[in-house]
Amino acid sequence: MDRERFMKLLPWISTPLLLIVTVVIWKLSTTVFEISPFVLPPPEAVAQTLLEFSRQPDTWLVHARITLVETVVGFGFALVTGVMVGAVLGRIFWLELAVRPLVVALQVIPKVALIPLFVIWFGFGITSKVIIAAILAFFPIMLNVLLGVRSVEPGHREVMRSLNANRWQTFSSLDFHSTLPYVFAGMEVGIVLALIGAIVGEYLGGNEGLGYMVVVSLNALDAPRLFAVIILLAGLGWLLFFAVNGIKRLMIPWHESVIETGIS
Amino acid sequence: MPELELVGVEKIFETKRATTHALTTINLTIEREEFIAIIGQSGCGKTTLLRILAGLVKPSEGAVRAEGRSLWDGAVLDTETVNKLGIVFQDPNLFPWYSVEDNIALPLKLRGVDRKTRRARAHELCDLVGLTGFERAYPRELSGGMRQRTAIARALSYRPAVLLLDEPFGALDAMTRERMNLELQSIAAATRATVVLVTHSINEAVFLADRIVLLSPRPGRIRSITRVPFPRPRELDLETQPEFQNIARELRHELDEDA
Ligand SMILES: Nc1ncnc2c1ncn2[C@@H]1O[C@H](COP(=O)(O)OP(=O)(O)OP(=O)(O)O)[C@@H](O)[C@H]1O
Numbered sequence: 356m357d358r359e360r361f362m363k364l365l366p367w368i369s370t371p372l373l374l375i376v377t378v379v380i381w382k383l384s385t386t387v388f389e390i391s392p393f394v395l396p397p398p399e400a401v402a403q404t405l406l407e408f409s410r411q412p413d414t415w416l417v418h419a420r421i422t423l424v425e426t427v428v429g430f431g432f433a434l435v436t437g438v439m440v441g442a443v444l445g446r447i448f449w450l451e452l453a454v455r456p457l458v459v460a461l462q463v464i465p466k467v468a469l470i471p472l473f474v475i476w477f478g479f480g481i482t483s484k485v486i487i488a489a490i491l492a493f494f495p496i497m498l499n500v501l502l503g504v505r506s507v508e509p510g511h512r513e514v515m516r517s518l519n520a521n522r523w524q525t526f527s528s529l530d531f532h533s534t535l536p537y538v539f540a541g542m543e544v545g546i547v548l549a550l551i552g553a554i555v556g557e558y559l560g561g562n563e564g565l566g567y568m569v570v571v572s573l574n575a576l577d578a579p580r581l582f583a584v585i586i587l588l589a590g591l592g593w594l595l596f597f598a599v600n601g602i603k604r605l606m607i608p609w610h611e612s613v614i615e616t617g618i619s
Numbered sequence: 620m621p622e623l624e625l626v627g628v629e630k631i632f633e634t635k636r637a638t639t640h641a642l643t644t645i646n647l648t649i650e651r652e653e654f655i656a657i658i659g660q661s662g663c664g665k666t667t668l669l670r671i672l673a674g675l676v677k678p679s680e681g682a683v684r685a686e687g688r689s690l691w692d693g694a695v696l697d698t699e700t701v702n703k704l705g706i707v708f709q710d711p712n713l714f715p716w717y718s719v720e721d722n723i724a725l726p727l728k729l730r731g732v733d734r735k736t737r738r739a740r741a742h743e744l745c746d747l748v749g750l751t752g753f754e755r756a757y758p759r760e761l762s763g764g765m766r767q768r769t770a771i772a773r774a775l776s777y778r779p780a781v782l783l784l785d786e787p788f789g790a791l792d793a794m795t796r797e798r799m800n801l802e803l804q805s806i807a808a809a810t811r812a813t814v815v816l817v818t819h820s821i822n823e824a825v826f827l828a829d830r831i832v833l834l835s836p837r838p839g840r841i842r843s844i845t846r847v848p849f850p851r852p853r854e855l856d857l858e859t860q861p862e863f864q865n866i867a868r869e870l871r872h873e874l875d876e877d878a
């Protein structure tokens with residue numbers, strides 16, 4: 356087998372192997388080192404809970420759907436506003452200069468610290484979580500778009516100029532395509548942050564969503580269930596990230612981040 | 620009527636840091652279907668001269684005319700004239716999101732040519748520049764020389780009357796470069812285009828040009844114009860002939876005096 360084929364297959368071999376190793380170490384920790392099952396439940400207990408989940412999916416599916424909706428809607432808002440604000444700030448230099456201190460100040464605020472505020476303002480329902488998800492996802496998208504709008508190659512601009520292209524043509528043939536990879540870079544970070552926002556929001560208020568299930572399991576000191584919900588959350592994050600990644604692959608097949616091997 | 624004309628062209632660049640007198644008293648008349656090479660040491664204003672011909676830079680003084688029409692009316696560029704120019708920059712500047720054929724057909728797309736005609740023309744040009752079979756490839760899948768040929772094909776797509784080339788083969792190895800020189804000669808003959816080629820290779824200039832314009836630096840001005848008498852099509856072994864070498868030696872001598 357040649358090297359290139361091997362490199363392509365490598366992640367598909369290494370990932371299951373690493374998973375198995377993790378589970379083995381996990382199991383050993385519970386048996387050999389005798390860590391309390393309240394702290395670290397044995398893998399089979401977690402598997403048992405997951406099995407129960409799969410037999411009675413009603414409860415967790417409802418919660419998962421709520422977390423999914425919060426994340427996706429929040430992310431959608433962030434995407435639309437992030438692209439618009441990023442594009443405007445990228446194009447209008449004086450405006451960007453004027454709001455830069457504010458943007459930096461907002462950006463360095465640990466935004467999860469604001470979550471209790473949003474819960475007070477927008478209630479314990481889904482709205483406050485959507486807003487939190489949107490705010491967390493907004494910044495990476497906006498900043499990437501801003502950078503992207505400014506990163507159009509001068510040589511490419513000159514080509515369009517030498518061809519007498521008008522504004523719309525320059526946008527549709529050049530700026531749009533040139534900025535798209537930056538939009539997706541922002542989206543890949545943004546979707547993960549949106550999920551984090553939704554979950555932390557659920558931790559702090561309300562009675563629905565997978566984050567809420569985590570809190571309930573914790574209060575009941577039900578470690579296997581806690582682990583199982585965390586695995587569900589990981590699965591949700593994985594699903595969302597690869598949805599964005601898949602759209603990226605479809606939309607910018609020419610880009611460096613898409614070519615080469617599978618996972619990027 | 621001459622195809623291109625520069626009359627008393629001056630160019631002064633003013634930046635915060637410095638004022639550069641890039642070109643002075645440039646008078647040059649380029650006939651239809653003529654092949655002009657511009658040589659001169661680095662920084663002497665070759666690119667600036669080409670960009671002035673292309674309408675990308677406005678001269679500080681003097682006039683640029685194409686077929687007797689002034690390129691600039693005040694600060695307004697005569698776009699109709701610019702549409703007759705094809706430019707190949709030093710860097711191929713292909714759009715990575717377009718395939719080879721879409722890159723080549725980009726100027727046609729901007730002109731509102733329909734998709735079918737565009738594709739047909741792109742394939743025709745791929746044949747001309749030796750890119751057959753790579754129509755659907757992305758630029759990143761091409762070698763440097765192939766990218767440069769794609770850029771040339773893009774400039775040829777709308778059949779420009781004038782082809783302006785800025786060191787298009789500067790980044791290529793000597794062998795590829797010789798092959799590209801032969802191709803450029805045959806493309807120029809086939810399309811009957813007027814060509815202005817900026818190069819830093821004396822041999823390339825002597826091999827390809829009807830006339831060689833030698834620029835002296837600081838400020839850039841025309842030091843000499845050398846006529847190259849060899850008939851066409853020219854073969855590569857021309858370079859071994861004494862007459863070729865005499866012209867090349869004379870040019871090198873002049874360049875050394877500038878340095
Ligand atoms: N946009 C610009 N602004 C300011 N100065 C410029 C600009 N473009 C060129 N110059 C100056 O004009 C002079 C001529 O530059 P030009 O690029 O025409 O040289 P060149 O002959 O093409 O050099 P090379 O062989 O290295 O490409 C240089 O001194 C350069 O610094």
Ligand SMILES: [Mg+2]
Binds near residue numbers: 666
């Ligand atoms: Mg130059």
